[in-house]
Amino acid sequence: MVNYTIRRVLLMVPTLFFVALITFSLAHAAPGGPFDKDENKKLPQQIEDNLTRYYGLDEPLPQQFLLYLGKAVQLDFGKSIQRNRSVNEIIAQGLPVTAQLGIQALLLALLIALPLGIVSALKQNSGVDYGSLFLATIGTTIPSFVIAILFIYIFGVWLRLLPFVGWGDGLDFRRMIMPTVILALPGAAFLTRITRASMLEALGQDYVRTARSKGLAEGTVIIRHALKNALIPVATIVGPATAGLITGSFIIETLFSIPGIGRLYIISINARDYPIIMATTLLYAFLIVIANLSVDLVYGALDPRIKVEA
Amino acid sequence: MPELLEVRDLHTQFFTRDGIVRAVDGVSFTLAAGETLGIVGESGCGKSVTALSLMRLIPQPPGKITQGEILFDGRDVLKMDDDEVRGIRGNAIAMIFQDPMTSLNPVLTISRQVSEALELHLKMDRNESRKRTIELLELVGIPSAKSRLDDYPHQFSGGMRQRVMIAMALSCNPKLILADEPTTALDVTIQAQILDLLKNLAREFRTAFILITHDLGVVAGMTQRIHVMYGGHIVEKADTNELFANPKHPYTWGLLRSIPRLDQTRREKLRPIEGLPPDLIAPPPGCRFAPRCQYKRDICDEKPPELVAVPNAKADHESRCWGTQTGGWLTTTDWRTDTTVFTKVEA
Numbered sequence A: 001m002v003n004y005t006i007r008r009v010l011l012m013v014p015t016l017f018f019v020a021l022i023t024f025s026l027a028h029a030a031p032g033g034p035f036d037k038d039e040n041k042k043l044p045q046q047i048e049d050n051l052t053r054y055y056g057l058d059e060p061l062p063q064q065f066l067l068y069l070g071k072a073v074q075l076d077f078g079k080s081i082q083r084n085r086s087v088n089e090i091i092a093q094g095l096p097v098t099a100q101l102g103i104q105a106l107l108l109a110l111l112i113a114l115p116l117g118i119v120s121a122l123k124q125n126s127g128v129d130y131g132s133l134f135l136a137t138i139g140t141t142i143p144s145f146v147i148a149i150l151f152i153y154i155f156g157v158w159l160r161l162l163p164f165v166g167w168g169d170g171l172d173f174r175r176m177i178m179p180t181v182i183l184a185l186p187g188a189a190f191l192t193r194i195t196r197a198s199m200l201e202a203l204g205q206d207y208v209r210t211a212r213s214k215g216l217a218e219g220t221v222i223i224r225h226a227l228k229n230a231l232i233p234v235a236t237i238v239g240p241a242t243a244g245l246i247t248g249s250f251i252i253e254t255l256f257s258i259p260g261i262g263r264l265y266i267i268s269i270n271a272r273d274y275p276i277i278m279a280t281t282l283l284y285a286f287l288i289v290i291a292n293l294s295v296d297l298v299y300g301a302l303d304p305r306i307k308v309e310a
Numbered sequence B: 001m002p003e004l005l006e007v008r009d010l011h012t013q014f015f016t017r018d019g020i021v022r023a024v025d026g027v028s029f030t031l032a033a034g035e036t037l038g039i040v041g042e043s044g045c046g047k048s049v050t051a052l053s054l055m056r057l058i059p060q061p062p063g064k065i066t067q068g069e070i071l072f073d074g075r076d077v078l079k080m081d082d083d084e085v086r087g088i089r090g091n092a093i094a095m096i097f098q099d100p101m102t103s104l105n106p107v108l109t110i111s112r113q114v115s116e117a118l119e120l121h122l123k124m125d126r127n128e129s130r131k132r133t134i135e136l137l138e139l140v141g142i143p144s145a146k147s148r149l150d151d152y153p154h155q156f157s158g159g160m161r162q163r164v165m166i167a168m169a170l171s172c173n174p175k176l177i178l179a180d181e182p183t184t185a186l187d188v189t190i191q192a193q194i195l196d197l198l199k200n201l202a203r204e205f206r207t208a209f210i211l212i213t214h215d216l217g218v219v220a221g222m223t224q225r226i227h228v229m230y231g232g233h234i235v236e237k238a239d240t241n242e243l244f245a246n247p248k249h250p251y252t253w254g255l256l257r258s259i260p261r262l263d264q265t266r267r268e269k270l271r272p273i274e275g276l277p278p279d280l281i282a283p284p285p286g287c288r289f290a291p292r293c294q295y296k297r298d299i300c301d302e303k304p305p306e307l308v309a310v311p312n313a314k315a316d317h318e319s320r321c322w323g324t325q326t327g328g329w330l331t332t333t334d335w336r337t338d339t340t341v342f343t344k345v346e347a
Helices: A002-029 A045-054 A061-072 A087-122 A127-141 A144-158 A173-203 A206-213 A218-255 A261-270 A274-302 B047-054 B082-088 B110-121 B126-139 B158-170 B188-205 B216-220 B240-245 B250-257 B298-302
Strands: B003-016 B019-032 B036-040 B063-072 B093-096 B176-180 B208-213 B225-230 B233-239
Touching (some): A087 A274, A206 A218, B093 B158, B110 B126, B110 B158, B126 B158, B158 B188
Parallel strands (some): B036 B208, B176 B208
């Protein structure tokens, strides 16, 4: 188990290297640069040349990349071109906000999906089941920016119930409601369907009949015998769902003006702020790899047939 | 002897999109305490559904017990509320299922699965039930039972898993064990071991059991009486020796013909029963076996025969066949010497 974990962590090195290489190539392949301005606000050529030299953007690309890597392994991710502050500092400011939003949304998604999926499976073709199907269809088909705008209009503008700009100090509950709910929705929808399907499958298994034949109460049969088996496939989906939350947060943070790294990411791409693009992409890649690793470790704990081996 | 179990006119049906499947269609039988009974028939003739009905384990919907009485220890199981039925399941009546590979929960340890019923019905605490579980596992012949308590089912072989199932069934000293094809999923050598184990344990504990199988060879040495089922009906009832010596239903003859014999010459081929069991949504109007029966006459297609005593046989020998009833045309036919070749009756 320890060996396995170490091996998986070591495997992150090539993963992150290729993520860095691809991101670097794509960012520089995109037309334009960090100092482009409107025609009438254009910087004098001399200043632009100086800036380009200052940020090392005049070097050949492979050399830039290697220089970047050399610093990145020492956890020095350079300086933001736009903000003139170190990337580490900027990310340290935004990450807690994004992390809080993401974790809240993931917990909310699980809190909705697990009970709803289980009840839908137990009461197949009932009102609850159709209700959850309706919700799941909406959650997966309507893009979150459409739902977000709808929510902002209804709850923010029309009913004036909830604020919809900014994040505050992270303790303002009312401000978190809309972004968290909207971010959680697609994941909740997907996880509900998975939970329902795997619960239905578990309930039809022979060992559930065996459990009933022992005279166990229905609640014990469902929780001890069916649910534990049904959760195994659900757990594997939580990894990809985390990735979904991260990409979802780009949109949600931008729409609700939340100062997290999702919004930062979008802004820095538009501004060709190469150091921030690189650092945030690497951070996201790192988080997704960690999420998948934790899922694999949890999977081994849930299913005794899976032995994590070195 | 007072009857432990009395089943009267049991009907279990499944309500499907294509129609009502009459899986068990008027089955009656009795079982005394400590008695052993074999229920034999091919797949889809209602054996398993009969067993599941006894414990009210028919999945509902689509299944439903629509008619009949199941008197267990004098009380009708079908009139009990859910709590009372649960009090009987695993306690007074236990069941051993066909496939030990899928009938044990893969994510729970063996000790958890065996001790569950002990804690529930015998009100043992964790320690007592663990101790008892070790005893039970030793009883069913699991080597070094103590060290295997916390193993999971996938760490056991098929035969060992079926032993665990038997330990589970025995755990609360049931009065009746229902064994539904307990050896079908196992290797032949393991089959014999498991059957021996079942037989010895039932004798030791004076447990009545019903052994359900499609293999007449399996019940031969195991049970005192045999009921042959076909198309949701019992078609022949007799005690085991009588049934093998003097079978009185063409379906039973067919089953006997399809068993390989050690004293058979090599040239002889097994003779299978041609065709398939009847569609239980729209069963044949007359005898349900008539479409596959080589001995049938017009009456067989027209009127369903009743289960009646066989003439010149042991008292409790009954058969559901026009031909072997008093005055029938098969009363003197001996299936062993009969040379009529079992030909295809219907395409």
